[in-house]
Amino acid sequence: MELRHLRYFTAVADTCHFGKAAERLHMAQPALSHAIRQLEAELGAPLFTRTTRQVRLTPAGEFLLGEAQRVLDTVEDSVRGVRRIADGRLGLVRVGFTGTSAFSHLPRIARAVKRDLPGVAVEVHADLLTPAQCDGLRNGDLDLAVLRPPARGEDIDLHTLEVEPLILAVPADHRLAVEPVVSMADLRTEGFISYAAKDSVVNDAVMRSCQAAGFSPHREHEAAGTAVLLALVAGGLGIAVLPASARALPLAGVVFRDLADAGTVELALAWRRDNDSPLVRSVLEVLEAALAPQPHEVSR
Template sequence: MVELRHLRYFRAVAEELHFGRAAERLHIAQPPLSQQIRQLERELDVSLLTRSTRRVELTAAGDAYLARAIAILDAVDDAGHQARRIGTGVEGHLTIGCVGSATYSVLPRLVRALRDEMPRVEVDIRGEMLAPAQLDAVRAGDVDLALLRPPVDDAAIRWETLRRDRLIVALPAEHALARRATLDIADLRGEDMVGHAGHGRSVMGGLLYAICADAGFAPRIRHEASETSTLVTLVAAGLGLAVVPAPTAELDVAGVTYRPLEPASLGIDLVVARLADGASPVVERALAVVRRVVRGNVDGASPPSNA
């Protein structure tokens, strides 16, 4: 039976055309090398080399066999190198899901950082994903890292807080409230609103209903949108105001202005989530990049996590 060692031995002899030099190259004695080459020729039932006291030469069969042997050995070596790259997180595939507001503020810098630090990793981005859809995708293995808004109530999913985003109000540039430097939640009483899809069951939708309830009223939601870009476009069309995380302001849509919402403590966390078990080296390396890019120059306090 022909084994890889036979191919390696034959390649050395064929390239050196000298058993002594080939044996030195392989760090073995010459007699066992000669025996292995004869065994290979018996297995193939063909002469690969002509030998004399003065020289070693390839036969026509040996010349053809050498080309195939080199291709096989190089392929085996390449497979080993690739396996090691994947095993250490240097090469592979990564799918990242991202909630709408973070799509514009995080993804451009994150993709550039991943490209620079993990150039052999193919990165697939799924932006404008609502949190429930992201969590379903993580459970199914379709998304490796999910950037979303909490809560994450699933023991199978590990998460950690990356940062807290202040809430702001997106409003038509010509709206009367646009003349104010800041807005209070009570200023939204009676205003037409554009909300996140889900009739209050989305993360942002639920938050809006909660903070309005604390102020003693219910928001007047006239329109809903699943994508943040669509929501802001509806605001630009004059269909209502919207309460959004501050990074949404990165989405520069003509006719829309943004004002901070008071008190400044009103905010929502951005977390990164992945499966609790079986994280690949690629995911672990990418997670370190995500932490650094998203947290930026935040203080050194340890954020919440279920890790």
């Protein structure tokens, strides 16, 4: 039995007329009648009762009709699925996020993929530093990454999402909390709260900004992530310099101030250059359009 036999059979069952079924199938009626007789012979049971005036399904035919429709529907679903995979519109994409970029950019990423690629699921890998994300892209654990450049190696391509200025976070009762303008030099005697990770791009940017102002920061405390870092600031344990997107995480007891002469940090969408997956390419096209630079979001 071949799929064409099931299609022939369902066409006759739907129309209860060999001539109309043959027209629907764009074939000659004698050829269709012969194919149905072959199917009946193979199954060992009549599928239709035929008279000069009408064609009706037998009990065996009624049973086969339900099964045939299920089989043909499954085949059609499979064909559509394969085509959608080939077109990059069906599958699972794994995305890494550095620091709290999951809070600032994941909502837009998820919304854009759901809207434009409803057959694609997003698997989130959060709180990864840039080196770990680059390794994930290379070994195939990640398809895309939202990271802080620079990316190590020449096999990673980047699409800049935004360039953020560094800002100041101080306790609400700190002397600088009411200053309209703060410079890096004003932080010379302050105790800093920094990220604990040794590979933190933000820490490096803060160090460069402090050195450009003529001093090295005195690090009093370290935090594993931005939420803890801000909680330590709120507790009066020190000040922090971090990307402007930290403002998206307001916390009672913390005041944010612009820094007149601080540096910047970049956030970028990254992927392996030789990744020729249609799925990854489709998601990239959607995200590059959806994630146009916007006012400020965080990572470490």
